Amino acid sequence: MTAIGLDFFIPVRFEKPKTFKQYVQEGVDGYFYLGGKSVFVISGEILHGSQAIRIKDQDQSRVKQVVLNAIKIISYMTVIIPLLMLIAKASFRLTFTHKFHIVSESEYESIVSQRICLIVGKVSFWEFFLSSYNGAINDDKWNSIQGLSFLIAEFQEIQGSLVVLLEEIESGHTEYQEKEEALKKLISELMDQTTNSLKALQEKIQNKIPRGLENVGNTCYMNSALQPLLAIRNLEQIIPDSVASEPKCNYEERKKILSSFKKFFQSWVNKETAKELGRKVGDLRRQIFEAGLSEGGFVDRDQERSFQDAGQFFELILHVLGKGFQLEMIRTPVRHDGTSIEGRQKTETTPQGVFYLQLPGESLQEIVNRYQSVFDQEFAPGDEWRVKDPISQSKILISRYKEMQKIIGPAPEILVVRVNNHVVKPEQDQTINFAPLFKEPLENCNYQLIGFSQNHHQVHWTSVVWKENNWHYCNDSQTQQVSAEDPCFKHAANYMIFQKHES
DSSP, X not given: OOOBOOOTTSOEEEOSSOOHHHHHHHHHHHHTXXXXXXXXXXXXXXXXXXEEEEEEEOOSOHHHHHHHHHHHHHHHTTSHHHHHHHHHHHHHHTTOOSOEEEOXXXXXXXXXXXXXXXXXXXXXXXXXXXXXXXXXXXXXXXXXXXXXXXXXXXXXXXXXXXXXXXXXXXXXXXGGHHHHHHHHHHHHHXXXXXXXXXXXXXXXXXXXXXXXXXXXXXXXXXXXXXXXXXXXXXXXXXXXXXXXXXXXXXXXXXXXXXHHHHHHHHHHHTTOOHHHHHHHHXXXXXXXXXXXXXXXXXXXXXXXXXXXXXXXXXXXXXXXXXXXXXXXXXXXXXXXXXXBOGGGOEEEXXXXXXXXXXXXXXXXXXXXXXXXXXXXXXXXXXXXXXXXXXXXXXEEEOTTEEEEEEEESSOOSEEEEEEEEEOXXXXXXXXEEOGGGBSSOOSOOEEEEEEEEEEETTTEEEEEEEETTEEEEEETTEEEEEOTTSGGGGSOEEEEEEEEOOO
């Protein structure tokens, strides 16, 4: 068929997706359209050097056509409106500098078939990649934050491409719905698969990164302690169903605190937001203050303002969870000549949640190994053994007696150690043998570092946590993966949290 020009008053329609100019042009053309034929431009199709078009009857309902035509005829009487629309229509028609080719039904069917074949090829391409990446979701090779992030980006690209294909199918060719519906169904199924895969990947990566805890009224010290505890292996199994029956004097108070802690933990399991989790931490702190106890790491009401130390919270929560340890303290008086008075030695046993190990040393293992030898040494006449107070840095005289502290009983699952401004070096502090701290180490005393809490200028608390084979810096609601060379490792730790190493 030969190329033709385009009659001035025949309205032009365009396939989706349309540009803003095409929408405006259709509106102007429609103003002069009272019925009859319309021209549909087949975008991207050039036949015999001319733009391919189809001639179609109007597709409006009879009632809608009558109503619109009545409105148009009334507006024609204003003169100015039709004149402006006529000028606009002429302006648009000037852009049609090329000829048009009216396609036959067989030509149009061939165009549609080619387009559908092209879409089928694209769908098959993305279907293959989707199948490959779905297989990688549970592959250990990709089970890292970097690997999962890569897969998420790939699935998002597949999802975007499928959306484009779906829009391409829905843009026209209503006469061939049977062919298109099958494709749309397949693409929709692939999109559902992609969405489900993205959800699974995002959940996996969320489980590998500590969720932030919003600071609600100076709760940073609790957030700093909670983040390492939440990284404890199988924490859900460690949390008891109820508190211990003894001591009876604070049973009800411990029961209320455990209930509040469980509510926080359940919110964390449910992946609530940092703001919602922060509220639960605030509720837990309020419950602690309302308990008004002094035993087992609790504070009374007068001490509320001073309860701002992560160590106090460790003591308290491990006492409530029943996951502390028994500490034996042996005090031996020392004469002025430096000799010990063994006959006046006193032994005391107390429940404890934190082991205080404030000795100097390059590595934590070195400090632990020296623990026994430091206390075994005899004082020389006139000699005074002193250690520095971690807060004031002033020397503390302890030459009146020697005190040996040892853990008695089985090795606890969780061990929190108070260190003297120790700068953590992951390569040497990550696995520690704590046998020297036990009176009778009858079992494996190897522990793995889970994290550590840091105090900044007596004002703010943060923590560094080992989770899913990566270090993470936790500053209230902000958490991020870091390397062992990150500046956060240059800041000294105050408390280090360990879990018994798996046999």
